[in-house]
Amino acid sequence: MPERESYNHGVFNWTDLCVDDPERAKEFYAALFGLSFLDETDAHGNVYSLGQKNDRPVLGVMVKPAEMAEAGIPNVWETYIKVDDADAALAASVAAGGTAMGPVMQATDAGRLAVVADPTGGVVVLWEPIDHQGAHLVNEHGTLCWNELVTSDVAAATAFYSEVLGWTTVPLGMNDMVGIRQGADMIGTISPLPAEGVPTHWAVYFAVDDCDATVAQCQSLGGSVTVPAMDMPPGRMAQLADNQGAIFWVITLNPDFSMA
Incomplete structure (x- = not known):
């Protein structure tokens, strides 16, 4: 179902963009995805922008933290996973060989989060x-x-x-890719790097009504194509970079495809 009010433990529930220029990013994604943005400011003056569709939040945009910029981390879409207890999830991550990127943090009244790197270098936010x-x-x-x-x-x-989230995986018969299951639901995939020099990373996919039209619009807005549109069993997809270099995928979903 497209409408969601809550998420189970271990399920992907959010994504946000850490970027040099949030205002420029909001203009880009408002035009590309038809979103509006609502700015929220905390007690320290930090602004977090909620991308909204039909007045319902679907993604976030924030200025890239100074420590990320100083470390040379590019503008990036972050992946969030819902957990019942951030402290317990962080402890379990470290025990399983992951790396805590900092302590559990309070994000105003929105929630509590922990940023961890898995043993292969993939960084994810536990929310x-x-x-x-x-x-x-x-x-x-x-x-x-x-x-x-x-x-x-x-x-x-x-x-x-x-070990950390209770996921199970199933082989998909496509280049060592496996499907991620949380309970009975297929919620994502894990796949090998496509080429040398590509770092381990979490990729985010956005649904679009027309992949080719979105690719053309991205280019007209100052973005670029990093993987041209192609037809795959889940749908027609392309990898794009926005006008500040952040990488993301778009896909026109095949309504007849199921990984179940």
């Missing part, structure tokens, strides 16, 4: 919700529809997330 459960709409034009870990070691990554 314990308070007021903010996650995206209220998914699988519609301009909203999150899929998450994929692209990793140097599928087996090691699978073992880590299975």
Whole structure:
């Protein structure tokens, strides 16, 4: 279902963009995905912008933290996973061989979060919700529809997330890719790196009504194409870079395809 009010433990629930120029990013994604933006300011003056579709939050945009910029980390879409207890999830991540990127943090009344790197280098945000459960709409034009870990070691990554989050995986018969299951639901994929020099990373996919039209619009807005549009069993998809270099995928979902 496209409408969501809550998420189960271990399920992807949000994505946000850490970027040099949030205002420029909001203009780009408003035009590309038809979103409006609502700015929220905390007690310290930090602004977090909620991308909204039909007045329902679907993604976030924030200025890239100074420590990320100083470390040379590019503008990036972050992947969030809902957890019941951020402290417990962080402890379990470290025990399983992951790296804590900092302590558990309070994000106003929205929730509590921990940023961890898995043993293969994939960085993810573990989110314990308070007021903010996650995206209220998914699988519609301009909203999150899929998450994929692209990793140097599928087996090691699978073992880590299975221990920390209770995921199970199933082989998909496509280049060592496995599907991620949380309970009975297929929620994402883990796949090997496509080429040398590509770092382990979490990829985010946004549903679009017309992949080719979105590719052309991205280019007209100052973005670029990093992987041309192609037809795959889940749908027609392309990898794009926005006008500040942040990488993301778009896909026109095949309504007849199912990984179940």
